[in-house]
Amino acid sequence: MPPMLTCPICGTGVKADSFKEIYVSPYNKEEYKRYECPKL
Numbered sequence: 001m002p003p004m005l006t007c008p009i010c011g012t013g014v015k016a017d018s019f020k021e022i023y024v025s026p027y028n029k030e031e032y033k034r035y036e037c038p039k040l
C-alpha cells in the first residue's frame with residue numbers, strides 16, 4: 001500500500017505520490033508537493 005494523505009476539506013484519501021507539481025520555496029529552499037483533491 002502506498003502512503004496516503006487525507007484531504008483536509010472532505011477527508012478523501014489522496015495517494016502521496018499523486019502530487020501535481022513540486023514547488024520550491026525561494027525563502028527556505030523547502031520543497032512543497034502540491035496536491036489536488038480527487039473529488040474536486
Ligand SMILES: [Zn+2]
Pocket residue numbers: 007008009010011012037038039040
Ligand atoms: Zn477533498
